[in-house]
Amino acid sequence: MTEPITTYKTSGNIEIIRADFPILSRKVNGKPLIYFDNGATSQKPKSVIDALDNYYSNQNANIHRGVHTLSQEITLDYENARTTIQKLLNAAYSHEIIFTKGTTDGINLVATSFGKRYVGLGDEIIVSAMEHHSNILPWQQLCDEKGAILKVIPINDAGELQLEEFKKLVNSKTKMVAISHVSNTLGTINPIKEIIKLAHAKNVPVLVDGAQAVPHTIVDVQELDCDFYCFSGHKLFGPTGIGILYGKEKWLNAMPPYQVGGGTIKTVSFEKTEYADPPLKFEAGTPHIAGAIGLAAAIDYVNAIGLNTIASYEYELLTYATEALQKIDGLKIIGTAKQKASVISFIVDGLHPFDIGTILDQLGIAVRTGHHCTQPLMARYGISGTVRVSFAFYNTKYEIDEFIEGLQRAIKMLK
Ligand code: PMP
Numbered sequence: 001m002t003e004p005i006t007t008y009k010t011s012g013n014i015e016i017i018r019a020d021f022p023i024l025s026r027k028v029n030g031k032p033l034i035y036f037d038n039g040a041t042s043q044k045p046k047s048v049i050d051a052l053d054n055y056y057s058n059q060n061a062n063i064h065r066g067v068h069t070l071s072q073e074i075t076l077d078y079e080n081a082r083t084t085i086q087k088l089l090n091a092a093y094s095h096e097i098i099f100t101k102g103t104t105d106g107i108n109l110v111a112t113s114f115g116k117r118y119v120g121l122g123d124e125i126i127v128s129a130m131e132h133h134s135n136i137l138p139w140q141q142l143c144d145e146k147g148a149i150l151k152v153i154p155i156n157d158a159g160e161l162q163l164e165e166f167k168k169l170v171n172s173k174t175k176m177v178a179i180s181h182v183s184n185t186l187g188t189i190n191p192i193k194e195i196i197k198l199a200h201a202k203n204v205p206v207l208v209d210g211a212q213a214v215p216h217t218i219v220d221v222q223e224l225d226c227d228f229y230c231f232s233g234h235k236l237f238g239p240t241g242i243g244i245l246y247g248k249e250k251w252l253n254a255m256p257p258y259q260v261g262g263g264t265i266k267t268v269s270f271e272k273t274e275y276a277d278p279p280l281k282f283e284a285g286t287p288h289i290a291g292a293i294g295l296a297a298a299i300d301y302v303n304a305i306g307l308n309t310i311a312s313y314e315y316e317l318l319t320y321a322t323e324a325l326q327k328i329d330g331l332k333i334i335g336t337a338k339q340k341a342s343v344i345s346f347i348v349d350g351l352h353p354f355d356i357g358t359i360l361d362q363l364g365i366a367v368r369t370g371h372h373c374t375q376p377l378m379a380r381y382g383i384s385g386t387v388r389v390s391f392a393f394y395n396t397k398y399e400i401d402e403f404i405e406g407l408q409r410a411i412k413m414l415k
Pocket of ligand 1: 212
């Protein structure tokens, strides 16, 4: 990521920013909350909470189907939210943006719909050894149903994809490469532009799981030239239950609907149904309208700070915490790629991650412990789980100092 900038850390902006997040001022177990579980879900600024409140207090109506004022107003806001996301990802058209429930839902949509049309007996799907279960299971299930084969790009000990191996895996039977932009467990930032280029050279489309990337870095789907890109609103400081699938127009036009029902059609008779064009073809039923509005508010908030500023500041936090952790005896960082986002996984000799997490919780420090929905990755390292800290732009070096002190205390108590 880019080099640190100094204005953000020295101007006092951080306290102003923290004040925008009501939950950051609460106490947990009598201690000020230190929230280092942003990879699981991030906290919400007041503007997002207010947008949700305002929707239910003043705007609530269903979209796309009403002539009355409330329905028309909220339809406009819902479609404006789509445009906000189009701009965030620099998609060519707003109809390439599908509202989903989240990353998992987006991947299931593509695996089911694309899979139905394009995957058959003996075909191959490529994922990587560091994928979240949400980017393995939909493809594994598709392969089971169709008699297709799941291939896996291996990683090196640092947690980087072995691109030479990837080149050997892509062939005329490959129907899809599904790969994470940033690993939720290792923090590795994958060279997805290069992967997409290599896959496209063999006419293979690429789905990118962007769940851990969008909150931390600028994503330009046209520059990447990816075919599909998924992310979750709740990791981007927005509401739960809302997410985004970007799909290239040509694929969305060609793919059958995922779920069918109200909102997905042009005409219906008992003999024949004509489906709507994307995005409505893929948005069956009443969507999470409040979620879309809240997600747009979250994007406005993030844009006001700037994703470049966020990336630079988080790089500082990552470097600071990594250096401090490396000094602790018996501690091993899992995931030491050259390109990393602000996620650090580690294990401590002889100690169970769960026990460390439990003691840290007593100190008001929220970390994640376990396999992080990446069991095949844990198997690759021969471990059952890690402790993971993941930072957001509202975290501080002071909090990292407190965490390191707490961790040292936990290790002393448990050894
Ligand atoms: N992929 C990655 C890389 C993730 O980190 C996560 C969430 N931990 C998911 C997919 C699934 O996201 P969601 O639960 O929001 O669908």
